């Protein structure tokens with residue numbers, strides 16, 4: 001699993017490597033500039049053959065230093081290059097100052113960045129390099145915000161102009177992805193060594209365009225508290241090898257009143273396809289006929305309320321539970337959740353099982369145990385953790401979704417999965433993972449009713465098989481997007497479980 005870093009973690013990593021002589025700052029800057037230069041031509045080979053005109057926006061820090069390196073490389077390749085500088089490299093940016101001096105010594109054109117300079121320089125240019133700010137960025141304001149706004153308007157009008165952001169689109173926070181003062185709208189962002197959280201969160205993905213992550217010669221030192229990017233599961237992790245159906249667990253999905261069983265049935269289908277040995281839907285007696293008409297490989301049990309559920313749970317072979325999809329918001333839902341949590345078995349709580357506790361989240365957290373997984377979407381998260389949702393949304397705080405989710409997992413005492421194009425999963429104690437359905441892995445057609453119910457079923461199926469909560473959630477969310485991408489546009493939730501066999505064959 002690859003790390004996704006904050007700006008501070010990246011800086012600490014660089015400093016540690018330099019301090020022990022494993023990296024040298026000037027060499028890193030040259031490598032960073034070279035990485036952007038190479039990536040531009042890999043992305044647009046037509047620019048490699050025919051040098052044109054480029055505008056390089058350089059800020060006062062090391063991001064600006066990278067810009068001066070890129071300006072030099074482009075000029076040496078035959079491009080006509082002009083630097084628009086926002087301030088001169090300041091203290092603490094010695095390598096940037098050295099590269100700026102080198103640019104001026106070679107006769108490179110440069111003038112101060114302002115609105116007029118942009119109006120003059122951009123028309124007819126083929127490339128604009130955004131090397132204003134990287135991991136050291138603060139929110140844009142004042143003239144600078146207005147100039148970046150103007151840059152985006154001019155670039156949109158110049159159809160062929162490509163904007164390439166160095167490390168991060170300027171204006172985007174490396175930690176939270178927030179850009180309250182606006183940000184450069186790039187076509188391509190080239191990040192160094194590791195992707196940053198800001199590439200995946202809040203305003204980051206829209207500003208970054210495409211994302212490429214390039215090595216710059218830093219050693220692969222681990223970063224203890226980094227958010228980890230979820231890696232594809234392996235066949236060895238997931239595929240059945242031998243044994244009895246009971247070796248793969250028995251998942252129990254609770255369904256709600258008549259007419260509302262679809263969500264639970266889709267979750268059940270997901271649990272079965274992902275490899276639980278057996279799956280049972282338990283529903284109120286009056287909903288048995290409806291469910292029986294729709295289920296074959298999935299077993300069905302009618303139960304009489306919470307006491308019937310308690311009786312059912314006397315079967316110790318039921319190895320994971322799922323409550324929430326289509327369960328309803330009545331008082332009985334809270335009672336069923338209580339019974340489920342008292343049973344102490346791996347349990348997924350989603351949808352109505354979360355919303356039911358909106359005004360009494362503490363009651364839910366008191367009952368939750370470490371083998372639970374809560375799978376809220378943004379609205380459900382806000383109902384359970386209103387203060388954290390507010391911190392997450394507030395453009396003025398640096399709180400990222402990852403920070404807020406870690407706090408949520410600690411508060412709930414169990415794994416919490418927050419859904420979205422970038423899905424985050426946190427467990428108590430600080431473990432946090434991210435799954436991206438952005439950039440080259442986008443699956444916007446997953447935004448369809450019932451997709452979340454299937455995800456709950458996937459997680460429950462893996463819990464039933466014995467996966468630990470964080471691993472069950474991680475594998476499930478990866479497979480969920482893989483299923484969506486395998487099907488493509490036009491997907492509806494029912495299609496998701498049916499894609500699993502094809503996805504398994506690719507592992």
Ligand SMILES: NC(=O)C1=CN([C@@H]2O[C@H](COP(=O)(O)OP(=O)(O)OC[C@H]3O[C@@H](n4cnc5c(N)ncnc54)[C@H](O)[C@@H]3O)[C@@H](O)[C@H]2O)[C@@H](O)CC1
Pocket residue numbers: 014025026028029030032059060061062063064065066090093132133134135136137138139140141144166167168192216
């Ligand atoms: N040795 C290193 O440290 C390396 C750094 N690299 C580059 O350096 C970047 C980080 O450099 P720095 O830490 O110098 O930080 P930045 O260059 O990202 O920005 C810091 C500078 O910009 C100013 N600034 C930030 N936001 C502003 C705003 N909204 N309005 C006005 N001024 C603002 C700050 O006052 C400071 O002078 C990375 O993103 C990467 O591009 C790479 O060259 C690799 C090596």
Ligand SMILES: Nc1ncnc2c1ncn2[C@@H]1O[C@H](COP(=O)(O)OP(=O)(O)O)[C@@H](O)[C@H]1O
Pocket residue numbers: 351377419420421423437442443444445446447448449450451452453454455480
């Ligand atoms: N734009 C998007 N790109 C990728 N995945 C998405 C996007 N929007 C939503 N999803 C995913 O689709 C699912 C929707 O779940 P949810 O909101 O609970 O829907 P429902 O309650 O209808 O099942 C989640 O897994 C979420 O991560």
Ligand SMILES: [K+]
Pocket residue numbers: 063130131132133134165166167168169170
């Ligand atoms: K930048």
